[in-house]
Amino acid sequence: MTTRRLFGRAFTGGSIRNDVLVTIRDGVIAAVEQTAKAPDDARRTDGVIAPGFVDVHVHGGNGADFMDADEKGNSRILEFHARNGTTALAATTLSASAQDLRRAVAAIARSSAVRGAEILAVHLEGPYISPKRSGAQDRASIRLPAIHEINGLLPIAPDLSWLMTIAPEIAGAQELIEYFRGRITFSIGHTAADYAQAVAALEWGASHFTHLFNAMTPLDHRQPGVVGAALESVDATAELIADGIHVHPVVLRIAALAKPHRIALVTDAMRACGMPDGDYKLYGYDVTVAGGAARLPDGTLAGSVLTTGGAVKNMVELAGLPIEVVLPMATEVPARIAGVATRKGRVEKGFDADLVLLGSRLDIEGVIVRGVELE
Numbered sequence: 269m270t271t272r273r274l275f276g277r278a279f280t281g282g283s284i285r286n287d288v289l290v291t292i293r294d295g296v297i298a299a300v301e302q303t304a305k306a307p308d309d310a311r312r313t314d315g316v317i318a319p320g321f322v323d324v325h326v327h328g329g330n331g332a333d334f335m336d337a338d339e340k341g342n343s344r345i346l347e348f349h350a351r352n353g354t355t356a357l358a359a360t361t362l363s364a365s366a367q368d369l370r371r372a373v374a375a376i377a378r379s380s381a382v383r384g385a386e387i388l389a390v391h392l393e394g395p396y397i398s399p400k401r402s403g404a405q406d407r408a409s410i411r412l413p414a415i416h417e418i419n420g421l422l423p424i425a426p427d428l429s430w431l432m433t434i435a436p437e438i439a440g441a442q443e444l445i446e447y448f449r450g451r452i453t454f455s456i457g458h459t460a461a462d463y464a465q466a467v468a469a470l471e472w473g474a475s476h477f478t479h480l481f482n483a484m485t486p487l488d489h490r491q492p493g494v495v496g497a498a499l500e501s502v503d504a505t506a507e508l509i510a511d512g513i514h515v516h517p518v519v520l521r522i523a524a525l526a527k528p529h530r531i532a533l534v535t536d537a538m539r540a541c542g543m544p545d546g547d548y549k550l551y552g553y554d555v556t557v558a559g560g561a562a563r564l565p566d567g568t569l570a571g572s573v574l575t576t577g578g579a580v581k582n583m584v585e586l587a588g589l590p591i592e593v594v595l596p597m598a599t600e601v602p603a604r605i606a607g608v609a610t611r612k613g614r615v616e617k618g619f620d621a622d623l624v625l626l627g628s629r630l631d632i633e634g635v636i637v638r639g640v641e642l643e
């Protein structure tokens with residue numbers, strides 16, 4: 269049995285508290301207590317001890333993409349994002365041929381990294397989306413929902429949770445959502461739906477919105493659109509890509525204020541995340557990365573090069589929100605979406621010892637995954 273102790277400021281119980289002693293035993297948080305006197309063997313931290321970040325929408329990083337269906341590449345993704353604070357994630361696929369999707373999911377199911385983020389879920393971003401709001405998704409792979417296709421995919425990764433980004437207005441979407449609700453978390457996205465169609469999808473069983481504002485009908489004061497349905501809902505959660513490029517900082521702030529405890533910061537990171545500027549591939553497409561943005565030749569944004577640590581910093585420094593409000597967006601809320609709210613997303617007794625040590629400028633000074641500190 270290995271025991272280690274951390275002592276310092278910690279984000280626990282919704283606020284940052286002083287003099288917190290966190291005891292870790294066998295990869296789990298064994299105790300969290302406030303005490304004036306730390307035991308001698310406790311490591312004192314200058315930064316804030318925060319829960320490890322959870323990212324429910326990430327395609328890749330460090331040169332690799334989950335669509336490559338390569339276990340070694342997947343390990344590189346998991347290690348890279350862990351070093352940047354993400355201790356658990358949903359491996360996210362793109363609209364692709366049935367065969368490529370099966371290969372990608374099979375590789376995800378086999379992948380893990382000792383010093384990397386834990387894969388919690390498969391997030392199928394497509395192929396059942398709208399060609400009108402396809403973003404950087406492969407247009408030729410977009411198709412109508414097919415229950416048998418998903419029934420064929422689920423057994424390939426039986427131990428993982430499932431999320432699916434779907435356009436509710438396309439033929440067959442309602443049947444698919446109603447058939448798999450409870451088994452798959454449905455997220456409204458890459459959609460040309462109007463407000464009423466988005467509200468109907470929530471009634472069918474969808475509960476989440478993929479990268480709010482991007483690839484969906486906007487909010488107009490006379491036509492609320494999918495964005496209006498997302499902001500109005502008191503139950504549904506929504507993702508935000510907080511790189512300051514996908515969504516203006518003011519709009520990040522508006523969304524956060526409109527949906528307390530319902531916003532999940534996601535990266536939507538692609539393979540160039542953590543790599544130098546230059547030319548990369550996103551499934552079939554050529555993408556150029558420059559100035560912090562990844563774009564197709566026509567200028568369409570193609571994922572991001574954001575890390576969750578960067579997103580947290582941006583929500584504080586660009587969107588002007590208090591860190592206590594921002595941290596749950598990167599921890600508790602996405603853990604709930606991924607179905608692991610009872611073991612991830614909080615610095616609390618009984619939770620996995622996934623921790624991030626945040627410096628005074630919100631830089632990541634240390635990461636602990638299941639009790640193991642990364643170098």
Ligand SMILES: [Zn+2]
Binds near residue numbers: 325360393536
């Ligand atoms: Zn994506």
